[in-house]
Amino acid sequence: MSTTQSERLRELLEPLVSSQGLDLEEIEVASVGRKRVLRVVIDSEDGVDLDTIADVSRALSAKLDETDAMGDGEYDLEVGSPGAERPLKERRHYDRAVGRLARFQLTEGGDLVARILTVDDEGVDLEVPGVKGRKPTARRLAFDAIDKARVQVEFNRKDKKDMKEEEEA
Template sequence: MSSSQRPGADATVSAVSAGVTGPLAELGLDVEAVELTPAGKRRVLRIAVDKDGGVTLDDVAAATRAINDVVDSSDALGEQPFTLEVTSRGVDRPLALPRHWRRNRSRLVKVTLVDDTVVTGRIGESDEDRVTLDVDGSAREVPYADVKKALVQIEFNRKDRD
């Protein structure tokens, strides 16, 4: 979760995040990021959500209604106007939690390890502590504790989709 550099923005982001997490969980959605940024006289409240199987437009619509209800019933954002954007997690965000690895099974990922070694492989089995990558036909088990950064790679012409 991030915010602008303005004082109090972190507290606002924390309050909004805490308020929306429960209602979104009831919809089967995880809160992946909450950002509040200035945009002229308004602010933009951007909330990224995700779930197993991916987020649909109906999920985004339901999440938007739930978030509006929470924000309207609290004073977390005060009186200053804001624009709400609800998005899916997106492939440009790093894989940081076990559920991110699980949800991206069979996708190609570029992993930078804590020793700065870079490994590119296809995501296989994963659990709460580690992931198995298929690296050029060989299985390589990677503990999450050894991962510095991991990004899904975009593939336009993949022939072996599940």
Template sequence: MSSARSDAVPDRIRTELTDPLAALSLDVEAVELTPAGKRRVLRIAVDKDGGVTLDDVAEATTVVSDVLDASDVMGEQPYTLEVTSRGVDRPLTLPRHWRRNRTRLVKAALVEGGQVTGRVLDSNDDTVTLQVGDDTREVPYADIAKALVQIEFNRPEGPA
């Protein structure tokens, strides 16, 4: 199977799922199709403002299953479906990711080198505002090479 063909299936799946999941206020964050012996594993990651609950995942699983059953996108080869939340280990790549992680601690590697670690105070379509120590720093997304939420076991309480 060529790379162009293998990329086409997840892209088509994303296209077919976008509107039905948007009706549940969910965004399709990732579509991954990987071989697993004679089967394949299809992982769909979803997210929404306010976070994804187990009920959201259950409802999304039903919708995804129904859409795939009505489509020929998966072909005849058997597969296992996994629907999950986006998870904190995925990089922040879109403005909505930053908005949804307001008050969270993030570490960002900068395009020009170096890094910045701070708490997300605000974000818009072009920049994120971080609390870095006692300072506030506005960072354009274009200046960020990669950013990840940092796991905090004793996260300070504050306004959400």
């Protein structure tokens, strides 16, 4: 079985990222002109700030310098977070998106925009916003019914604290 460069890099770098309490979400090696770019996406339960990204970047750079994982040529290392409109691919992504609005592409076709309320091993419970003054409705989606999902940017989003206060009232 052949191992791709990305898989070898993941094996090398994931323990280092995990040791800092972070998840290694994505590794990509791309060519940009004559240079190569190694893009590493990290995240955690509480998100990541710029200081954390800088610390991880330095640690990954040092680890890469002591190996030949990137070969002999020059490359740039870019370390970042998943961003505001992150794709939801794994259970932990859905857990982190509780309370957030997401766009779901369904395996049977069609799209759905709804707020993620709860997550379990089988799927997600959603609140579908009401249209034209109607009340929101509840909906359950199994993970196998979801083709793709992505968090949506909300400028007037309620945070988890506001949602809990509303539930208690």
